[in-house]
Amino acid sequence: RPMVIGAPPLPSTSLPTDNGTSSHPNGTLQQFPHIIIIGVRKGGTRALIEMLSLHSAVAAAQNEVHFFDWESHFQKGLPWYLSQMPYAFPNQLTVEKTPAYFTSSKVPKRIHQMNPDIKLQSTTHPHTPLPAPSPH
Numbered sequence: 254r255p256m257v258i259g260a261p262p263l264p265s266t267s268l269p270t271d272n273g274t275s276s277h278p279n280g281t282l283q284q285f286p287h288i289i290i291i292g293v294r295k296g297g298t299r300a301l302i303e304m305l306s307l308h309s310a311v312a313a314a315q316n317e318v319h320f321f322d323w324e325s326h327f328q329k330g331l332p333w334y335l336s337q338m339p340y341a342f343p344n345q346l347t348v349e350k351t352p353a354y355f356t357s358s359k360v361p362k363r364i365h366q367m368n369p370d371i372k373l374q375s376t377t378h379p380h381t382p383l384p385a386p387s388p389h
């Protein structure tokens with residue numbers, strides 16, 4: 254189960270709400286991510302999410318969720334995805350990182366369908382070749 258890093262302890266019970274989030278009497282709730290770190294593998298994504306989670310406004314999923322790239326997870330639907338998110342206060346941004354999203358062709362459309370306005374973040378790797386420059 255994901256843990257909130259540098260944020261409130263995980264509640265033991267939760268209550269459904271009208272807006273698709275899952276809330277707890279202590280004021281925390283599970284929210285769909287505002288930011289997804291989509292890659293790149295071995296590019297320091299763990300370091301990035303841990304540094305982000307040091308900020309009090311960020312709640313980070315500790316584990317890679319692999320929702321949009323693994324069929325067995327995707328078939329469980331968005332309620333399952335939400336259940337993997339950390340409990341956070343309403344003013345916190347929820348972040349998850351799964352660097353395999355960067356290399357799965359199914360992922361972009363699926364993320365866009367969930368939230369076309371979501372912020373995607375990626376690291377780069379010094380050994381990853383950049384695209385060849387355009388001649389024009």
Ligand SMILES: Nc1ncnc2c1ncn2[C@@H]1O[C@H](COP(=O)(O)OS(=O)(=O)O)[C@@H](OP(=O)(O)O)[C@H]1O
Nearest residue numbers: 292293294295296297298299300301351352353376
């Ligand atoms: N600042 C900085 N400078 C250089 N190298 C760094 C840095 N931060 C993380 N790392 C190295 O990045 C590797 C882990 O990257 P990821 O967290 O993206 O890995 S993963 O794809 O999620 O498995 C991992 O390398 P390996 O140990 O070779 O796997 C980390 O040591």
